Amino acid sequence: MASRLANRPSSSSTSDSQATELARIIRQAALAEGFDAVRIVAPDAIESAAGHLASFIADGRHATMDWMADTAERRSDPRVLWPDVRSIIMLAMNYGPEHDPLVNLQFPDRAAISVYAQNRDYHDVIKGKLKTVAQKFASRAGADVKVFVDTAPVMEKPLAEQAGLGWQGKHTNLVSREFGSWLFLGSIFTTAALIPDAPENDHCGSCRACLDICPTNAFPAPYQLDARRCISYLTIEHKETIPEAFRKAIGNRIYGCDDCLAVCPWNKFAETAREAKLQARDDLKAPTIADLLSLDDGTFRQHFAGSPIKRIGRDRFIRNVLIAAGNSGLAELSAHCGPLLADPSPLVRAMAVWATAELDDAETLRHKAGRHIESEADPVVRAEWARALERRTLQETI
Structure with a gap:
């Protein structure tokens, strides 16, 4: 702007x-x-x-x-x-x-939101x-x-x-x-002519901590980023379903990714005292996945008023939260994903299928598929059901 x-x-x-x-x-x-x-x-x-x-x-x-x-x-x-x-x-x-943002990744029932x-x-x-x-x-x-x-x-x-x-x-x-x-x-x-300051030199040296920690290998080489593989891009800018190849790697990161920033050794010199205007909201430090899955459009807008998260809209946000739910390994979260199988948004329905398939046993998954597939008109959602059932059949034959 x-x-x-x-x-x-x-x-x-x-x-x-x-x-x-x-x-x-x-x-x-x-x-x-x-x-x-x-x-x-x-x-x-x-x-x-x-x-x-x-x-x-x-x-x-x-x-x-x-x-x-x-x-x-x-x-x-x-x-x-x-x-x-x-x-x-x-x-x-x-x-x-004020805290290590990577700690949130250890709690599967919680969602990780980028510090900014x-x-x-x-x-x-x-x-x-x-x-x-x-x-x-x-x-x-x-x-x-x-x-x-x-x-x-x-x-x-x-x-x-x-x-x-x-x-x-x-x-x-x-x-x-x-x-x-x-x-x-x-x-x-x-338009004023000012005296430029001297540029800064590169002090990364041989360190490659930021490259090695990336969950999706988004750095094809040092100093190069491929946004197509970046979790920040996938959870914020990307408007469609998350490519299946990256879903497991996303873990519980529902908005952005701090991994490459958080491991930088130079962070030890950063000041920790910040003005109140930049203090994190308590309810966004480690929100529960279950609570976030219950947000409809109105409650989403209200909950994230004044937050950059509001800009991606409720459907993309719930898409991300469903990925986190599917990665949690917590069967109890399936009950929160179930209603979203009939959500008005096909984007949400598609990721609800994936999350349900990750959390439910074979019999429960087939039962839910029988209830939803026949009435499902969206080809992307139908394809998610087909892949989910195919994966489950393949797992049973191994």
């Missing part, structure tokens, strides 16, 4: 002393608004990013995220996005958790603060500014690396020596 916050002509040149003073002003304003780090980068600093992005898209690793291909030109060069930009101010906010989504929607938190900082800066600099947070076609991580906020680690996320892998990013584009 972008916002134009000033419309006044900027001076044609800026002295070093003026640029230094403007940098001081922006840093002071950013820290006052709760940002933990702020750096400056030139808009032409990520020229090599265009080639990396083109290769990523050509290989199909962006999966169904067609918007990445549609905005590739603007994304790879900030000057295409806004020709008047002369400097980019990159800001970062620490959202490091346990708080208020970070777009709302950061956008308001960015606007405040940008307005203060614009009034002092006499320059135009625009603010961007995540959803705009801005390559925030390469820009943050060149600005010196951190480096893109082998998991492709930004890593900071002060805050580890837990940083929200935002940017302020301006």
Whole structure:
């Protein structure tokens, strides 16, 4: 998202002393608004990013995220996005958790939600603060500014690396020596000419913890990500049924995945004290799968008001929770999956079939199939029933 916050002509040149003073002003304003780090980068600093992005898209690793291909030109060069930009101010906010998020994976009756989504929607938190900082800066600099947070076609991580906020680690996320892998990013584009900060060097060394822990092998090589295999993509961006090859690997991760972030050794240097605005909601730290399966559209919207989870909608969310239920090994959860076999959403019904097949014995599964298959009109759901019954027959013959 972008916002134009000033419309006044900027001076044609800026002295070093003026640029230094403007940098001081922006840093002071950013820290006052709760940002933990702020750096400056030139808009032409990520020229090599265009080639990396083109290769990523050509290989199909962006999966169904067609918007990445549609905005590739603007994304790879900030000057295409806004020709008047002369400097980019990159800001970062620490959202490091107070607990190890991987602990939740040990409790099959509980659901694991990515750390960033346990708080208020970070777009709302950061956008308001960015606007405040940008307005203060614009009034002092006499320059135009625009603010961007995540959803705009801005390559925030390469820009943050060149600005010196951190480096893109082998998991492709930004890593900071002060805050580890837990940083929200935002940017302020301006027509003011500022002195760029030095870029950060790569400090990953021989470590490959983030690559080795990935449950779905989503990293074909260090510093490369295949979104088609990434649990964060599959549970958030992917709109259809979860490919069967990845369902078991998802475990109880119902929204995003923190594994590659959580194992980063640099996290030990991250500050654990955070402002209240980023504190996790207690009901989202480790919610029960049974409770989540009972959410209809209305209760889903109410429960996740103000949360980024609301954006994926109830049906995709329940799809994810059903995967977690099927992976739980807890037969008692079958009673919570049963009503969803007749859910209005074919997406939900399809994953309810898979979860039921994972939890029920053969006789119970066949009984439920007999009740539902004849009236099932959706071909995807019917195919799930067929595969479930075929797997169960095969298991009985072994």
